[in-house]
Every structure is written in C-alpha cells, then in structure tokens.
Amino acid sequence: MTDSQLERPGWVEILIGLATYVVLLVIFGLLMGLLPDKNPVLLGIVGSTAGGFVCLGAFALAFWFRIRTSSAFGFRPTSSRWLLIAAGTGILGYVFNLII
Numbered sequence: 068m069t070d071s072q073l074e075r076p077g078w079v080e081i082l083i084g085l086a087t088y089v090v091l092l093v094i095f096g097l098l099m100g101l102l103p104d105k106n107p108v109l110l111g112i113v114g115s116t117a118g119g120f121v122c123l124g125a126f127a128l129a130f131w132f133r134i135r136t137s138s139a140f141g142f143r144p145t146s147s148r149w150l151l152i153a154a155g156t157g158i159l160g161y162v163f164n165l166i167i
Contacts, residue, residue: 075139076129084129091121112165 095117102110130140 080129080132083132084125087128088121088125091124095121115164 099110099113099117102113104110130137
C-alpha cells in the first residue's frame with residue numbers, strides 16, 4: 068500500500084459517519100415533534116437547517132475519529148476570493164429559498 072492509500076478514510080469512518088447520521092436524524096426528528104404544528108414554514112426552515120447539522124455532525128465525528136489531514140477527505144486549499152464567492156452564493160440561495 069502506498070502512503071496515499073493509507074491516508075484515505077476506510078470502512079470504520081464510513082460506518083461511524085452513517086451511525087452518527089442515523090442517531091442525529093432521530094434526535095432532531097424527535098425534537099421537531101416539539102415544534103407547533105400550525106406553522107409549516109417554521110417546520111420547513113428548522114427541518115432543512117437540522118438536516119445540515121446532521122450531515123455536518125456525522126462528518127465531523129468520522130473526521131475526528133482518527134487524526135487525519137483534511138486532504139484525506141478531498142479538501143484542498145483555495146483562495147479567499149473563492150471562499151467569499153461560495154459564501155455569497157450560499158446566502159443568496161438561502162434568501163431565494165425563503166422567498167419561494
């Protein structure tokens with residue numbers, strides 16, 4: 068095996084990520100049951116935000132389970148210009164989502 072193959076995430080990280088995803092999804096689903104049923108817009112906004120937190124939480128636990136570099140997960144350095152473009156696009160997409 069080469070060094071690059073040893074750095075890749077394996078089945079352990081995949082299974083940890085999937086298990087964490089399921090657990091967090093159930094927790095957020097149960098917590099959403101506490102929200103008022105009369106406001107479907109609030110349920111939609113909280114649900115989509117919770118989905119983002121669930122995905123990030125599952126990835127974070129899989130990432131931190133073993134100490135690895137972020138390049139093992141496919142992250143590469145970029146310029147601040149592209150980070151600003153990405154943040155602006157994300158904010159615009161969220162605003163358009165609220166308008167729709």
